[in-house]
Amino acid sequence: MPEATQRPYHHGQLRSALLAAAERSLRAHGEEQLSLRELAREIGVSHAAPRRHFPDRQALLDAxxxxxxxxxxxxxxxxxxxxxxxxxxxxxxxxxxxxxxxxxxxxxxxxxxxxxxxxxxxxxxxxxxxxxxxxxxxxxxxxxxxxxxxxxxxxxxxxxxxxxxxxxxxxxxxxxxxxxxxxxxxxxxxxxxxxxxxx
Incomplete structure (x- = not known):
């Protein structure tokens, strides 16, 4: 099955979960390695789900x-x-x-x-x-x-x-x-x- 159908789209605290995961990634790997797709995988949502709050990577970095x-x-x-x-x-x-x-x-x-x-x-x-x-x-x-x-x-x-x-x-x-x-x-x-x- 494709990843998008395996992972849930909804997450009760998606925005805060993404920001927390992004900060962990920033500390561990730096800004260049930060990826919306990888963050989605880490918190267990579809790769499209983060775009509900952050249309692109820069929007996440700004937040x-x-x-x-x-x-x-x-x-x-x-x-x-x-x-x-x-x-x-x-x-x-x-x-x-x-x-x-x-x-x-x-x-x-x-x-x-x-x-x-x-x-x-x-x-x-x-x-x-x-x-x-x-x-x-x-x-x-x-x-x-x-x-x-x-x-x-x-x-x-x-x-x-x-x-x-x-x-x-x-x-x-x-x-x-x-x-x-x-x-x-x-x-x-x-x-x-x-x-x-x-x-």
Whole structure:
């Protein structure tokens, strides 16, 4: 019998099952190996079933990236909230949360950023805004407290973002041991604040 008649078309939670399977595939094999047909086979539906939610592979990748941005924002917001009201503890907690996300979900983060900058990816730009707005609001808090130099929060935050990405890249590339991460975060935050402090 052909595969299409052997496998069921319907699945109670098809969209979420596809996204979960796609994330597992992304972590294990990278973006290039991700296939709608293989995902359908993995979760036990017909090869045509995924197209009910994702008309093509790019639509699935975009949905995966969008969910990634939502998860990143949730983590950053939780870290910031749990750290209390003061700027420095909030900054440290948020930086640590970002770097942990970037090292635990490296392939997903790469997909998030490459997809966001693809022409026509307006939904992803919108999905990314809350996480970046949270970081910019944190920079503004530091400016209002006199801890950081005045100016465009995006411009002030570029060095911080580059530092976070750099540390994550070093950990992901096995150039820095993950157990050194907490100390690196402390050093990075201290050096950023010292370098961005008003003259």
């Amino acid at each position: 995966l990236a969008e969910a990634g941005f939502e998860r990143l924002y949730t983590r950053l917001r939780a870290a910031c909230t749990e750290a209390g009201d003061d700027f420095l503890p909030r900054l440290r907690a948020t930086v640590a949360a970002y770097i942990r996300f970037a090292t635990e979900d490296a392939a997903l983060l790469e997909l998030m950023f490459t997809s966001k900058h693809r022409p026509g990816a307006d939904r992803l730009v919108v999905a990314a805004d809350p996480a970046f707005d949270l970081m910019y609001d944190l920079i503004k808090q530091g400016q209002a407290a006199g801890e950081l130099v005045e100016g465009d929060p995006e411009r002030v935050g570029v060095v911080l973002f580059a530092t976070m990405q750099g540390i994550a890249t070093l950990v992901n590339g096995d150039m820095v041991k993950p157990e050194l991460l907490d100390g690196l975060v402390d050093t990075a935050v201290e050096q950023f604040v010292r370098g961005a402090r008003p003259a």
